[in-house]
Amino acid sequence: MPTIVVDVMPKAELLDPQGKATTGALDRLGHGKFENVRIGKRFEFTVNGEVTDAVLDEVRRVADEILSNSVIEDVVSIAVDGVAVDGAAADVEAR
Template identity: 80%
Template sequence: MPTIVVDVMPKAELLDPQGKAVTGSLARLGHGAFQNVRIGKRIELTVEGEVTDEVLAEARTVADEILSNAVIEDVVNIEVVE
């Protein structure tokens, strides 16, 4: 069955407290090459049958209206994986 993957990230202009904590931890553990970490969500929607343009449009609607908070998050990617 195909799966539609939706990636949601905090808006770039907002503070990402989880990402900031991980950035600090990496530096303390000797991994200072990473200057910034942002943490988001990956949501997988399993589809029974073929992924049509209509199904993708529905996934986009669901991602925008239900799976993300438009005030603080952006849907950055929607892709189909087999």
């Protein structure tokens, strides 16, 4: 059965309080080379059957309308069995 993975991250221009706290903790623990940690969400969907364009369209709608808050988050990637789906990501390079 194929797996679709959706990654959601805070918008790059917004403060990520969890990431900032993790960055500080890493520094205090001697891992100061990491300057900026950002924390997001990962969703995995196991599909019973073939991943068609209709299934991908539905995943995109779910990601935009339910899994992410468009005011503060971006859907940065959608992949099927580890392969990125065209047109799914906002800005994967920012990650």
